[in-house]
Amino acid sequence: MTRRSGSKALTWMAVSAVAFSAPALADENASLVVNGEIEMVTETDAPAHLEGVLGDKIRSGWTFRARETQALQLDDFDNPGMIFVDQAAEQWDTVEGSEGKSCASCHDDVETAMAGVRATYPKWNDQAEEVRTLVMQINDCRENQMGAEPLKYTDGKMTAMEALISVQSRGMPVDVAIDGPAQSTWEQGKELYYTRFGQLDLSCANCHEDNFDNMIRADHLSQGQVNGFPVYRLKNTKLNNSHARFKGCIRDTRAETFSPGSDEFVALELYVASRGNGLSVEAPSVRN
Amino acid sequence: MQLKKLTVAAALVAGAATAGEIAPGDVVFTEDGAIEISLSGAPGVAANAPEIMDKGAGNCIACHQITALSDIPFHGEVGPSLDGAGSRWTEAELRGLVANAKMTFEGSVMPSFFKVDGFNRPGDAYTGNAAQEPLEPLLTAQQIEDVVAFLLMQKDQ
Numbered sequence: 001m002t003r004r005s006g007s008k009a010l011t012w013m014a015v016s017a018v019a020f021s022a023p024a025l026a027d028e029n030a031s032l033v034v035n036g037e038i039e040m041v042t043e044t045d046a047p048a049h050l051e052g053v054l055g056d057k058i059r060s061g062w063t064f065r066a067r068e069t070q071a072l073q074l075d076d077f078d079n080p081g082m083i084f085v086d087q088a089a090e091q092w093d094t095v096e097g098s099e100g101k102s103c104a105s106c107h108d109d110v111e112t113a114m115a116g117v118r119a120t121y122p123k124w125n126d127q128a129e130e131v132r133t134l135v136m137q138i139n140d141c142r143e144n145q146m147g148a149e150p151l152k153y154t155d156g157k158m159t160a161m162e163a164l165i166s167v168q169s170r171g172m173p174v175d176v177a178i179d180g181p182a183q184s185t186w187e188q189g190k191e192l193y194y195t196r197f198g199q200l201d202l203s204c205a206n207c208h209e210d211n212f213d214n215m216i217r218a219d220h221l222s223q224g225q226v227n228g229f230p231v232y233r234l235k236n237t238k239l240n241n242s243h244a245r246f247k248g249c250i251r252d253t254r255a256e257t258f259s260p261g262s263d264e265f266v267a268l269e270l271y272v273a274s275r276g277n278g279l280s281v282e283a284p285s286v287r288n
Numbered sequence: 289m290q291l292k293k294l295t296v297a298a299a300l301v302a303g304a305a306t307a308g309e310i311a312p313g314d315v316v317f318t319e320d321g322a323i324e325i326s327l328s329g330a331p332g333v334a335a336n337a338p339e340i341m342d343k344g345a346g347n348c349i350a351c352h353q354i355t356a357l358s359d360i361p362f363h364g365e366v367g368p369s370l371d372g373a374g375s376r377w378t379e380a381e382l383r384g385l386v387a388n389a390k391m392t393f394e395g396s397v398m399p400s401f402f403k404v405d406g407f408n409r410p411g412d413a414y415t416g417n418a419a420q421e422p423l424e425p426l427l428t429a430q431q432i433e434d435v436v437a438f439l440l441m442q443k444d445q
Contacts, residue, residue: 199410199423200399210397211366217350218362251416256409 032062032282035076038171040280047277049178053209054223060279061231064213064222065287069234072286081163081232081284084156084239088164091157097148103161106145111168118169118281122270124182131185133266134162135241153261159239163230166283174227174281176273189271192264198255204272207249224249225276226269228285239284242269309429312404321391322380327402327429332437340431341438346401348435356442367398375444382436386427401427 032040042060046052062070076082092103092110107113122133132140138161139150151158178186196203207216208224215221229242243260246268250257258264308329317323326332341348342360349357351366373382385392387402402425410419427435 195408197408199407199419199426201407202397202399206397214365215362216364216366217347221366247416251411251414253411254414255407255411255416256418257411257416 030063030067030070032060032070032073034074034170040171040282041173041278042280042282044173044278047274050275053205054212054275058225058276058279059212059223060276060282060285061222061225061228061287062282062285064220066220069286069288073282079232079284079286080237081230081239081286084160084232085163085167085284088157088160091161092164097142097146099145099147101146103141106141110164114165114168116169116172118166118283119172119175120177122176122182122185122266122273124177124180126181129181131182131266131270133261133269134165135243135261136266138162138165153259154241154244156238159230159241162241163239163284166230166281169281170283171280173278174273174276176270176277178270178274182270185267186270186274188264189267189269192268193271196253197250198253200253200255202253204249204268223275224272225279226272227276227279228282228287230283232284232286234286234288242272246272312402312425315387315402317384317388317391318380320381320384321388321393322378322384323387324380326433327383327387328433330430330433332430332433332435334434334438334441336431336434337438340427340435345427345431346435351398354442356438370439371442372444374440374442377439379436379440382439383432386432386435386439399426401425402429402432 032042034040040060040062042063043057046054046056046058050058062073072078072080089110095102095105103110118134121137122131124130125132125137128140135153135158138158142148143150176182193204196206204224207221212221212223226242226245229245230239231245232238233240241260243265246265247257247260310325310327310329315323315327338357338360340346341354341357348354348370349360349363351364352368352370353363353365354370356371357363377385381392385398388400389396389398390400404423404425407423410423411417412419
């Protein structure tokens with residue numbers, strides 16, 4: 001993970017410049033194998049709860065991107081998102097807060113402790129009696145275990161930590177639970193997904209269900225899956241959390257958005273994640 | 289998908305409109321979603337349409353392909369091609385489509401360009417903040433007439 005060199009970082013910048021000027025079509029039959037060893041499932045059978053609304057198959061956002069953008073995810077050397085993952089790995093061992101603890105004080109080695117965690121989030125927390133996103137859980141540890149200040153929902157340090165934890169599940173199938181105590185939150189998320197917002201009067205489904213694979217202006221619409229989040233965007237050169245993306249999409253309908261971390265976006269994240277059950281955890285993926 | 293029910297133009301509080309201009313709340317649609325009279329009271333100027341349909345307030349090209357504007361890059365695929373629209377539709381039908389396509393195609397994803405109420409969490413343009421009421425329509429009455437004039441010129445080859 002820490003095998004990054006300065007010259008490699010320059011390589012992706014050159015590649016991204018090409019991606020901006022001449023968007024080549026996505027290679028939909030390409031397969032994504034990261035570092036020559038982690039095989040990603042980028043297309044698979046749609047989960048039963050979708051009842052066929054996306055057809056037979058669900059697809060990772062990676063399959064919709066231009067070849068040049070796709071290529072940046074093949075190797076951690078080329079993936080600019082990994083810089084932030086490396087930073088979070090240092091953060092993992094850094095003591096913060098009144099209790100004199102770091103993440104490592106409780107969880108030891110991130111690779112073993114966090115393997116498989118991302119795949120099941122957002123997830124019901126029995127004690128708190130709420131559905132928690134990874135960000136909420138990280139902040140809970142900060143406040144209640146470390147005695148540290150909670151981070152803002154989309155703070156760069158937070159998104160990097162989310163990415164570090166997600167990386168430990170790379171290649172594992174997304175498997176969020178939608179039944180039991182999580183069900184009512186899931187239903188709320190589903191309702192939001194189909195609600196039209198803003199003066200353009202568009203729902204998530206209008207773009208990502210009715211029109212995936214179509215171009216909207218210069219954008220190739222994907223199914224709006226979150227299996228790749230946090231996502232490194234060439235557009236803003238940083239890692240982006242899924243709630244920041246939701247906010248951007250709702251803003252683009254000329255609507256008043258919800259806030260990252262709001263009950264609405266927590267429910268929406270659970271619902272959208274469940275639409276991708278079976279796709280691989282891919283974070284940090286790279287998008288334009 | 290044509291709307292069956294008769295559409296009533298519920299005259300809510302109509303915003304101040306210039307003489308001869310119809311306010312969004314006063315528009316009368318026919319049963320099939322057409323609007324018979326000019327919204328601005330003046331004829332449309334087709335030459336103004338390309339800018340409106342490109343990155344202007346209409347952004348029609350985001351969703352539609354149209355050969356007459358092929359010098360503008362990146363036409364979308366969400367809606368049908370607008371080539372030949374002037375052969376398929378009358379002026380009144382095109383006016384209705386641009387003003388509020390949902391009166392012609394129930395549940396359409398095409399935004400309503402001359403509508404100012406009934407939205408869920410309307411925003412202040414693309415800021416993500418709540419809108420300043422009252423809302424302005426996405427296109428002015430005259431901009432709609434300009435686009436309609438341009439679409440009418442798109443005849444089948």
